[in-house]
Amino acid sequence: MSDELDMAVPSDRAPTLDDVAQRAGVSSATVSRFLNNPKIVAEATGERIREAVQHVGYIPNALAGGLASSRSRMVAVLIPHLTDSIFNDIIERMTEDLNASGTNVMLGLTGTSVARTDELIRAALARRVDAIISTGPIGGEMFEVIRRSRTLFIQIWELPEDPPGMAIGFSHRDAGRDLARFVASRGYRRPFLVTADGSRAKLRRDSFIAEWQAIGGGEEPHGTLVDIPSRYGHARRAFAEVRRLDPMPDVVLCGSDYLAQGIIVEAEAAGLTVPGDLAVMGFGNSRIAGEMRPTITTVDVDGSRIAQEVMSVVRRHGAGEDIPHNSIDVGYRIIARESA
Amino acid sequence: MSDELDMAVPSDRAPTLDDVAQRAGVSSATVSRFLNNPKIVAEATGERIREAVQHVGYIPNALAGGLASSRSRMVAVLIPHLTDSIFNDIIERMTEDLNASGTNVMLGLTGTSVARTDELIRAALARRVDAIISTGPIGGEMFEVIRRSRTLFIQIWELPEDPPGMAIGFSHRDAGRDLARFVASRGYRRPFLVTADGSRAKLRRDSFIAEWQAIGGGEEPHGTLVDIPSRYGHARRAFAEVRRLDPMPDVVLCGSDYLAQGIIVEAEAAGLTVPGDLAVMGFGNSRIAGEMRPTITTVDVDGSRIAQEVMSVVRRHGAGEDIPHNSIDVGYRIIARESA
DNA sequence: CTGAAAGCGCTTACAG
DNA sequence: CTGAAAGCGCTTACAG
Numbered sequence A, B: 001m002s003d004e005l006d007m008a009v010p011s012d013r014a015p016t017l018d019d020v021a022q023r024a025g026v027s028s029a030t031v032s033r034f035l036n037n038p039k040i041v042a043e044a045t046g047e048r049i050r051e052a053v054q055h056v057g058y059i060p061n062a063l064a065g066g067l068a069s070s071r072s073r074m075v076a077v078l079i080p081h082l083t084d085s086i087f088n089d090i091i092e093r094m095t096e097d098l099n100a101s102g103t104n105v106m107l108g109l110t111g112t113s114v115a116r117t118d119e120l121i122r123a124a125l126a127r128r129v130d131a132i133i134s135t136g137p138i139g140g141e142m143f144e145v146i147r148r149s150r151t152l153f154i155q156i157w158e159l160p161e162d163p164p165g166m167a168i169g170f171s172h173r174d175a176g177r178d179l180a181r182f183v184a185s186r187g188y189r190r191p192f193l194v195t196a197d198g199s200r201a202k203l204r205r206d207s208f209i210a211e212w213q214a215i216g217g218g219e220e221p222h223g224t225l226v227d228i229p230s231r232y233g234h235a236r237r238a239f240a241e242v243r244r245l246d247p248m249p250d251v252v253l254c255g256s257d258y259l260a261q262g263i264i265v266e267a268e269a270a271g272l273t274v275p276g277d278l279a280v281m282g283f284g285n286s287r288i289a290g291e292m293r294p295t296i297t298t299v300d301v302d303g304s305r306i307a308q309e310v311m312s313v314v315r316r317h318g319a320g321e322d323i324p325h326n327s328i329d330v331g332y333r334i335i336a337r338e339s340a
Numbered sequence C, D: 001c002t003g004a005a006a007g008c009g010c011t012t013a014c015a016g
Helices: A002-007 A017-024 A028-036 A043-056 A062-069 A088-100 A114-126 A142-149 A172-185 A199-214 A232-244 A257-269 A287-291 A303-318 B002-007 B017-024 B028-036 B043-056 B062-069 B088-100 B114-126 B142-149 B172-185 B199-214 B232-244 B257-269 B287-291 B303-318
Strands: A074-079 A104-109 A131-134 A152-156 A166-169 A191-196 A222-226 A251-254 A279-281 A298-300 A327-329 A333-335 B074-079 B104-109 B131-134 B152-156 B166-169 B191-196 B222-226 B251-254 B279-281 B298-300 B327-329 B333-335
Touching: A017 A028, A017 A043, A028 A043, A062 B062, A074 A088, A074 A114, A088 A104, A088 A303, A088 B104, A088 B114, A104 A114, A104 B088, A114 A131, A114 A142, A114 B088, A131 A303, A152 A303, A166 A303, A172 A199, A172 A251, A172 A333, A191 A199, A191 A232, A191 A257, A222 A232, A232 A251, A232 A257, A232 B287, A251 A257, A257 A279, A257 A287, A287 B232, B017 B028, B017 B043, B028 B043, B074 B088, B074 B114, B088 B104, B088 B303, B104 B114, B114 B131, B114 B142, B131 B303, B152 B303, B166 B303, B172 B199, B172 B251, B172 B333, B191 B199, B191 B232, B191 B257, B222 B232, B232 B251, B232 B257, B251 B257, B257 B279, B257 B287
Parallel strands: A074 A104, A074 A131, A131 A152, A152 A166, A166 A327, A191 A222, A191 A251, A251 A279, B074 B104, B074 B131, B131 B152, B152 B166, B166 B327, B191 B222, B191 B251, B251 B279
Antiparallel strands: A104 B104, A298 A333, B298 B333
16 A cells, blocks of 8 residues: 555656645645644644655745745845955845745845846846845836835845835945044045945045045045955055055045955055055955954944844745835944054 | 726736736737747737837746746855855856856855755755755765756865766865975975865865875874854964964965965064965965965966856756766866965 | 647635 | 645647
8 A cells, every 4th residue: 555655656757745645645735734834734644744745755846835825935135246245244144044034045146237236136026036135226217117016125235315115224425424534533634545336335435525625634535446346456456556646645445344455465565554654444344354464444334233124124024014115224333443 | 999908907916928918919828938939939929029018017927937847047056155255256157157048046055064055955956946056065865865856966166976966176185185295395394284164174184184194294284173264263363373383383274265364464463474484375266365465375276167167067957968977177286376 | 920728836715 | 624626827738
């Protein structure tokens, strides 16, 4: 008899819920219920199902499950790059959280291209993800697309004027302004800005310059633009520009701690001391900022707070709660360390 | 009339293929064909469909599509960590390639846990991914699970004895051996090994030690174990151990270039010169290895070759080709730079 | 080149 | 606590 049941599961196709049900002697509906919520099934029945799952080597088809339930248990995460990314800590935290609760992550690499970002958003929507977590600017026509899909859309790291969904981040305009004040208060007179390519970094730069001039910092600061991902290759070029200036800048403000690290290494290799001959500031308070020698003066953004708020919103949305389209300002603070 | 058609698309649910078909005046089968392969549909028909898609704001349901076609157009990528990962370049390359060909990436973070890896593999199989690209060891019972699923399974970065699928990597045993020979040939006598937690790194370490003793390098090398992700925090502790030894080691071999970078920064902060007072070697030839000051002597592994081979296998498998369960050895080579 | 229809493998009211 | 059945939104032989 048991042998006959075995024969009911041909080996040339993946076992289905029905195969499990047949072996367990219940309906596929009951198996489905047990798999999704064991408590609502009688204990003895559950035991038989468990055995059957094991026996036939059942692996649920999440495509079918998602289609039927219209919950994909998948969240899209869109970031520019993987290497030396200021977002790695946040993404890592969220991914682990998500995985722990049975949700998988679709990773999208946008670069700095709005077109690629839009394409990835469309791909995510096609997969009917439960949420999209995005770090970059999106095309104007996407606002309507996102809105109509009713998909939870969360922008992190910045606070756009009129976001199509949630935004969890901080004001880059304010950060640029405060950076200018900080630099001035430390007595530096000739700042040099190494700005990573990207709308936010440029926002900070412009705001820095405006404030610098407003508080009488003097002439317009020098600066340069570098691609992301950002490290030594760019740092070397940027440092060369710094050196070429006469008088040389006395402080370099970088778009990321990785860039700052690169500038420090370059400066020291050139025989300069940091911050004695040249001060350097980072951005983001990545793990390395506190561990480099010298430790890096930077702007701390509470990544774990962002990750936590994102997860909270995703969870509440998953529980059916209506998420208002508001913003959460997690702020930032300048951390003075050795490098500036 | 046209208004009547508009009414056929209620705004309280996402538009389906049928909505598009209705507006275009064709069957949903034709719309499906057009979307998946425009050439097989008459041009005029295609034009009408294009307009209809636009008009109703259609976004295909990839869950339904995947279920019907049993091709999810999704590939799972499993790595230990995101931060300072030796795999970032490879993953970034593959992700961009995949995205360009309409395939999305499911990202899984395994840490060094086999249990988490196995769980992520099951999740990937549940999503009926077209392939799983994995970087770590897997549980023994997974071999059968993977085999029975007939899913393309590709292990990268190493060459296991009896892989459950494809393997594209190199021999860590050989690398450890060659490292020992290299270090000896450079005249170093007191190596110190900073081994990242993980089976491969340990394989290299053991092989290094065996060879070191075989060629009469002398006593057993000192060493320490660090967690991944690996940088300054660990480097600091490791460097402290190095300093404490008397006589002090003359070369430190690190499990990654990031670790090597950390050791170099620590050593220089302590007033030592690299490689004069202490030589340092990395592993992996990450971008930073050639850009640090001093540049880092390391073991180059051709990541773009690995990415390329993976993509080739994935594509061929997607085209219906039968992939043999063999291995591709991409080799490695030691690159002598300034740090050792 | 196109349509009618079966089928992919689940979930979930509905009923008991 | 459990089952029968409809339905999720596509794809794809089959037929014309």
